[in-house]
Amino acid sequence: MKALKLxxxxxxxxxxxxxxxxxxxxxxxxxxxxxxxxGAFAFFAIGGVLAMLIRAQLATPASAFVGPEVxxxxxxxxxxIMMFLFAIPMFEGLALYLLPKMLxxxxxxxxxxxxxxxWCYLFGGSILIVAMLAGVAPDAGWFLYPPLSGKQWTPGINxxxxxxxxxxxxxxxxxxxxxxxxxxxxxxxxGMRIDRMPLxxxxxxxxxxxxxxxxxxxxxxxxxxxxxxxxxxxxxTPALGGSPLLWQHLFWLFGHPEVYIIFLxxxxxxxxxxxxxxxxxxxxxGALVAAVMALAFLSFGLWVHHMFTxxxxxxxxxxxxxxxxxxxxxTAVQVFAWIGTLWSGRPQMKLPMLYxxxxxxxxxxxxxxxxxxxxxxxxxxxxxxxxxTAHLHYVLVGGFVFPMLAAAYYWLPHFTGxxxxxxxxxxxxxxxxxxFNLTFFMMHxxxxxxxxxxxxxxxxxxxxxxxNLLSSVGSFVMAFGFALFTIDVGLQIWLGRHHRRNPWHAGxxxxxxxxxxxxYNFASLPQVAGRDPLYDQPDLGxxxxxxxxxxxxxxxxxxxxxxxxxxxxxxxxIVILPGNSWLPIATAGVLAGFFLAMLAGLYWIAPLxxxxxxxxxxxxxxxxxxxxxxxxxPAGQGVALPPSTxxxxxxxxWGSVFALAASATLFASxxxxxxxxxxxxxxxxxxxxxxxxxxxPSLALLGAVLAIVAVRxxxxxxxxxxxxxAGGQIAxxxxxxxxxxxxxxxxxxxxYAATGAVVAAYAIFHATLAATMxxxxxxxxxxxxxxxxxxxxxxxxxxxxDHAAGAGVVATLLLALPGWIA
Amino acid sequence: MRALVRMSAxxxxxxxxxxxxxxxxxxxxxxxxxxxxxxxTSAHQTALIAGWLLCIGMGIGIAVWQWPxxxxxxxxxxxxxxxxxxVAATAITGLPIFTLPACF
Ligand SMILES: [Cu+2]
Numbered sequence: 001m002k003a004l005k006l007x008x009x010x011x012x013x014x015x016x017x018x019x020x021x022x023x024x025x026x027x028x029x030x031x032x033x034x035x036x037x038x039g040a041f042a043f044f045a046i047g048g049v050l051a052m053l054i055r056a057q058l059a060t061p062a063s064a065f066v067g068p069e070v071x072x073x074x075x076x077x078x079x080x081i082m083m084f085l086f087a088i089p090m091f092e093g094l095a096l097y098l099l100p101k102m103l104x105x106x107x108x109x110x111x112x113x114x115x116x117x118x119w120c121y122l123f124g125g126s127i128l129i130v131a132m133l134a135g136v137a138p139d140a141g142w143f144l145y146p147p148l149s150g151k152q153w154t155p156g157i158n159x160x161x162x163x164x165x166x167x168x169x170x171x172x173x174x175x176x177x178x179x180x181x182x183x184x185x186x187x188x189x190x191g192m193r194i195d196r197m198p199l200x201x202x203x204x205x206x207x208x209x210x211x212x213x214x215x216x217x218x219x220x221x222x223x224x225x226x227x228x229x230x231x232x233x234x235x236x237t238p239a240l241g242g243s244p245l246l247w248q249h250l251f252w253l254f255g256h257p258e259v260y261i262i263f264l265x266x267x268x269x270x271x272x273x274x275x276x277x278x279x280x281x282x283x284x285x286g287a288l289v290a291a292v293m294a295l296a297f298l299s300f301g302l303w304v305h306h307m308f309t310x311x312x313x314x315x316x317x318x319x320x321x322x323x324x325x326x327x328x329x330x331t332a333v334q335v336f337a338w339i340g341t342l343w344s345g346r347p348q349m350k351l352p353m354l355y356x357x358x359x360x361x362x363x364x365x366x367x368x369x370x371x372x373x374x375x376x377x378x379x380x381x382x383x384x385x386x387x388x389t390a391h392l393h394y395v396l397v398g399g400f401v402f403p404m405l406a407a408a409y410y411w412l413p414h415f416t417g418x419x420x421x422x423x424x425x426x427x428x429x430x431x432x433x434x435x436f437n438l439t440f441f442m443m444h445x446x447x448x449x450x451x452x453x454x455x456x457x458x459x460x461x462x463x464x465x466x467x468n469l470l471s472s473v474g475s476f477v478m479a480f481g482f483a484l485f486t487i488d489v490g491l492q493i494w495l496g497r498h499h500r501r502n503p504w505h506a507g508x509x510x511x512x513x514x515x516x517x518x519x520y521n522f523a524s525l526p527q528v529a530g531r532d533p534l535y536d537q538p539d540l541g542x543x544x545x546x547x548x549x550x551x552x553x554x555x556x557x558x559x560x561x562x563x564x565x566x567x568x569x570x571x572x573x574i575v576i577l578p579g580n581s582w583l584p585i586a587t588a589g590v591l592a593g594f595f596l597a598m599l600a601g602l603y604w605i606a607p608l609x610x611x612x613x614x615x616x617x618x619x620x621x622x623x624x625x626x627x628x629x630x631x632x633x634p635a636g637q638g639v640a641l642p643p644s645t646x647x648x649x650x651x652x653x654w655g656s657v658f659a660l661a662a663s664a665t666l667f668a669s670x671x672x673x674x675x676x677x678x679x680x681x682x683x684x685x686x687x688x689x690x691x692x693x694x695x696x697p698s699l700a701l702l703g704a705v706l707a708i709v710a711v712r713x714x715x716x717x718x719x720x721x722x723x724x725x726a727g728g729q730i731a732x733x734x735x736x737x738x739x740x741x742x743x744x745x746x747x748x749x750x751x752y753a754a755t756g757a758v759v760a761a762y763a764i765f766h767a768t769l770a771a772t773m774x775x776x777x778x779x780x781x782x783x784x785x786x787x788x789x790x791x792x793x794x795x796x797x798x799x800x801x802d803h804a805a806g807a808g809v810v811a812t813l814l815l816a817l818p819g820w821i822a
Numbered sequence: 823m824r825a826l827v828r829m830s831a832x833x834x835x836x837x838x839x840x841x842x843x844x845x846x847x848x849x850x851x852x853x854x855x856x857x858x859x860x861x862x863t864s865a866h867q868t869a870l871i872a873g874w875l876l877c878i879g880m881g882i883g884i885a886v887w888q889w890p891x892x893x894x895x896x897x898x899x900x901x902x903x904x905x906x907x908x909v910a911a912t913a914i915t916g917l918p919i920f921t922l923p924a925c926f
Pocket of ligand 1: 259
């Protein structure tokens with residue numbers, strides 16, 4: 001009875017409002033996760049249809065199926081969709097859905113940010129699909145190299161669609177990265193020490209960290225290319241001091257880590273499913289953690305292996321070649337740990353296991369061709385041939401799609417609460433496995449015979465005809481397999497019989513709840529004492545439902561979960577999560593207005609939308625917090641903890657730390673670009689440097705010092721100090737604007753001035769943000785949100801203000817120094 | 823967070839080494855250090871070798887610092903392992919300094 005009452009109370013707090021309103025305003029991680037997964041699968045289907053059109057075109061020589069213009073759009077959209085609209089959102093969805101359940105929490109750290117990410121993804125992805133239907137899809141290849149993607153060679157909006165649409169989608173990736181990292185580090189069940197976390201959490205922690213440092217270079221590169229296309233600032237134009245190689249660096253600085261960003265979550269799923277299928281525990285947990293960490297770092301030292309034929313000096317290529325072969329070692333450590341786990345257990349050939357075997361075969365083959373391509377002379381032969389296409393599909397389909405299919409069959413009972421109906425999944429596996437290998441094994445051969453990537457047609461005399469035909473046949477076999485998989489999943493959702501809890505007899509916490517999962521996950525949170533809580537305590541789920549764990553009672557209608565110490569897992573405070581809201585969809589809608597205005601060339605209207613985003617952001621931040629102190633509150637087990645409004649080191653603070661780390665990475669990429677152009681691009685040093693000046697640097701320095709000193713004196717009654725700090729930020733803005741307007745040559749004249757203007761813009765943006773946050777803090781003191789023990793917001797504002805001041809000083813020095821030194 | 827940074831310290835040194843070598847390489851080629859003689863070799867190669875040795879030394883320092891932790895908790899042990907991995911990775915990624923032409 002107690003369980004039922006608790007269930008009703010919690011459901012009333014956590015459920016969505018009925019009807020359309022509830023759907024649009026939902027911030028629940030299970031809802032958002034499922035939406036990401038379904039959306040990603042829809043984009044996968046679209047990308048798959050494009051792939052079949054490509055194979056139809058290449059099935060025979062001199063095909064007249066589509067012309068080169070359409071064909072260019074086909075392969076560009078296929079690659080872009082699979083990378084940005086399928087792979088990343090798919091694992092984001094899986095992570096959003098699973099992580100809180102596996103970690104023993106009731107939701108992610110920022111439910112509204114999850115919802116914002118979803119809407120940005122949906123709207124941004126839709127821009128690309130609508131553009132494709134309108135016949136103006138991107139057509140310069142999924143890595144969009146200038147000069148081909150520049151204004152001269154792509155005068156239409158095709159490249160803009162990619163740059164703006166993908167950047168819009170990347171907002172969701174950045175939201176997810178921050179949220180995943182903070183949720184794993186802080187929102188765990190008490191007692192879940194960091195070395196008791198499920199491996200899936202370790203893998204996703206590494207992935208999230210990689211996203212924080214991997215995506216900013218791409219976002220920066222895209223912004224610069226869009227500015228070049230829109231306003232003619234020459235970042236990538238050699239005649240004016242730019243370099244197309246800068247794009248390649250920025251793109252692959254993201255692009256190679258991206259491969260591991262996709263692979264690691266899938267490997268995390270493998271490490272979760274495999275031991276359950278083998279009825280044992282994972283072997284070498286510690287070695288796997290070390291391997292994952294090593295991969296997360298080393299994979300950042302590989303990006304130039306995509307640029308082995310660009311004429312970079314041999315020694316530099318050697319650095320990257322060495323690092324590229326090195327990453328095979330941690331990957332191999334994982335493979336051996338998995339084999340060892342199978343060896344030591346009693347494996348059962350259930351359906352997820354079948355797909356895992358597919359993963360092993362395909363991924364290991366892809367890894368081996370990867371080592372071949374890491375060797376410079378071989379790469380120079382195989383570069384831009386179908387061999388590379390074959391390799392990347394073996395790695396990505398082997399390393400992501402097969403594990404995700406295994407994950408789908410493994411976790412579907414959790415999503416649906418139902419059993420499988422027919423044995424279609426086995427047939428689907430064999431069609432996909434055989435079809436895949438037929439398609440792509442042949443492409444190794446056509447590649448070695450010299451067939452380039454991306455050609456729309458070829459002559460019979462080349463001798464590639466029958467290999468291409470086999471590839472095309474294979475691709476259609478594979479497509480039938482995916483169709484069958486889709487039917488199988490549909491049947492399970494609608495016709496399957498209801499399933500008991502924990503059907504696989506797994507040990508992780510996501511199975512310690514009723515399936516399908518209730519909106520609040522756990523009626524009370526577990527106390528964890530090992531890595532596989534359900535093996536230690538098989539009836540844990542029932543005890544939790546009765547409210548015998550932590551937070552087993554409701555109060556004030558709050559959505560509560562626990563924050564723990566990162567390392568020890570000791571409970572630290574009670575997190576009060578925000579409820580359903582229209583703010584995320586409104587923010588995404590206004591952002592969509594900005595991106596569409598940019599796409600339409602309405603450059604004077606676009607900034608208005610950003611002001612709108614700022615206004616909604618203010619409102620968003622305002623809705624959090626409390627105006628009174630509650631002191632410590634009972635959290636269960638006889639322990640009392642403070643609520644998040646009165647805690648230090650809140651999730652909000654950690655989220656700001658990670659957001660600023662990502663922003664600083666973007667700034668560092670920009671500084672790299674500046675240094676790169678200065679040393680490598682032709683036509684440097686520029687014809688005209690910034691004039692020598694004392695005024696602006698002094699003003700900037702004064703402003704920064706004021707901001708840094710004053711913000712430290714801000715207390716709950718320090719309104720003057722807040723005003724002084726804001727004044728410092730405004731002085732910084734003024735100094736930088738004067739530098740750019742009065743001293744810097746026109747940004748369209750040379751890459752030097754263009755880069756300088758963007759450096760200044762970065763600092764001005766952050767100083768504006770900081771000034772706004774200081775004003776916000778002042779209003780919050782007046783309203784009583786800041787006061788008493790509720791000082792967390794001030795700490796966050798200080799962080800952002802300091803970052804802005806630091807960035808302002810660096811930007812000023814960078815702008816002013818060349819004039820003094822030269 | 824401190825525990826995680828400490829755990830990754832060896833790999834952070836590798837990342838610094840990688841950036842340093844790549845930057846020194848590019849800068850040296852742009853400034854023509856390869857043509858300045860320095861004993862048996864060029865100023866460029868000398869700078870690269872010095873940077874490489876410095877980072878290997880830093881990596882070994884991290885490993886020594888983590889030595890007492892090698893039998894501690896999993897996070898400590900991983901930190902020690904990653905320090906060794908960092909030193910090995912630094913050594914290996916720097917080998918092209920000795921074998922390949924620098925600026926063409
Ligand atoms: Cu790569």
